[in-house]
Amino acid sequence: MNSAQVAPAFVIRRGTPADAASLAEFGARTFRETFAADNTVEDMAKHLASAWSPALQDAELRDPRLDTLLAVAPPVNGHSGALAGFAQLRAGHAPACVPTRKPIELKRFYVDRPWQGRGLARALMAEVERVARLHDACELWLGVWERNERAQAFYRKCGFDKVGTQIFVVGDDPQTDHVMLRNL
Numbered sequence: 362m363n364s365a366q367v368a369p370a371f372v373i374r375r376g377t378p379a380d381a382a383s384l385a386e387f388g389a390r391t392f393r394e395t396f397a398a399d400n401t402v403e404d405m406a407k408h409l410a411s412a413w414s415p416a417l418q419d420a421e422l423r424d425p426r427l428d429t430l431l432a433v434a435p436p437v438n439g440h441s442g443a444l445a446g447f448a449q450l451r452a453g454h455a456p457a458c459v460p461t462r463k464p465i466e467l468k469r470f471y472v473d474r475p476w477q478g479r480g481l482a483r484a485l486m487a488e489v490e491r492v493a494r495l496h497d498a499c500e501l502w503l504g505v506w507e508r509n510e511r512a513q514a515f516y517r518k519c520g521f522d523k524v525g526t527q528i529f530v531v532g533d534d535p536q537t538d539h540v541m542l543r544n545l
């Protein structure tokens with residue numbers, strides 16, 4: 362994949378196993394910042410431990426079913442740039458409410474708080490769509506918590522519509538996600 366320039370400071374590139382530790386830190390921090398206020402401490406701790414660690418992200422970055430796209434600041438003085446966002450696509454799984462022509466899942470989509478509302482999410486989504494088409498996917502689908510209204514508004518702006526619901530368990534709490542879909 363060619364790196365895609367984002368206005369003008371960021372590059373979107375594929376993640377590699379060398380990114381595992383920074384991706385684990387970024388994912389856990391962003392999840393906590395977004396959802397801690399609406400979940401118990403116990404459920405958050407259990408979920409974070411099950412989803413984010415350098416070993417888990419290392420395995421994901423090596424998994425051929427996953428595409429992980431990172432939005433990173435340019436390197437400074439030889440140090441690699443800080444993560445500002447990331448997206449993960451997962452082939453080969455869809456709930457019953459998603460038509461099975463050839464869907465691909467947008468499994469994760471996070472932008473760091475200082476970069477929200479500034480166009481980075483749009484640029485990352487454009488790259489997600491480009492990579493989804495490389496898989497010959499016909500539809501892009503995702504699950505988003507019913508209470509995450511900002512994300513739902515963003516996805517609607519990107520052309521997604523709600524087609525159903527699914528359960529996503531955070532810790533011991535079974536939560537309802539909206540399943541949203543757009544054609545590619």
Ligand SMILES: CC(C)(COP(=O)(O)OP(=O)(O)OC[C@H]1O[C@@H](n2cnc3c(N)ncnc32)[C@H](O)[C@@H]1OP(=O)(O)O)[C@@H](O)C(=O)NCCC(=O)NCCS
Pocket residue numbers: 391395470471472473476477478479480481482483504505506509510511512514515
């Ligand atoms: C979801 C996310 C990627 C969207 O990126 P973003 O840069 O924040 O998106 P935008 O600002 O372009 O769009 C969000 C829209 O929601 C609106 N919005 C903000 N807060 C809102 C709220 N509480 N309820 C409804 N709409 C809201 C914004 O006004 C904006 O609409 P506008 O452009 O018409 O003004 C980003 O917010 C994020 O990473 N959040 C934390 C992690 C997360 O929730 N990921 C999604 C998991 S499914």
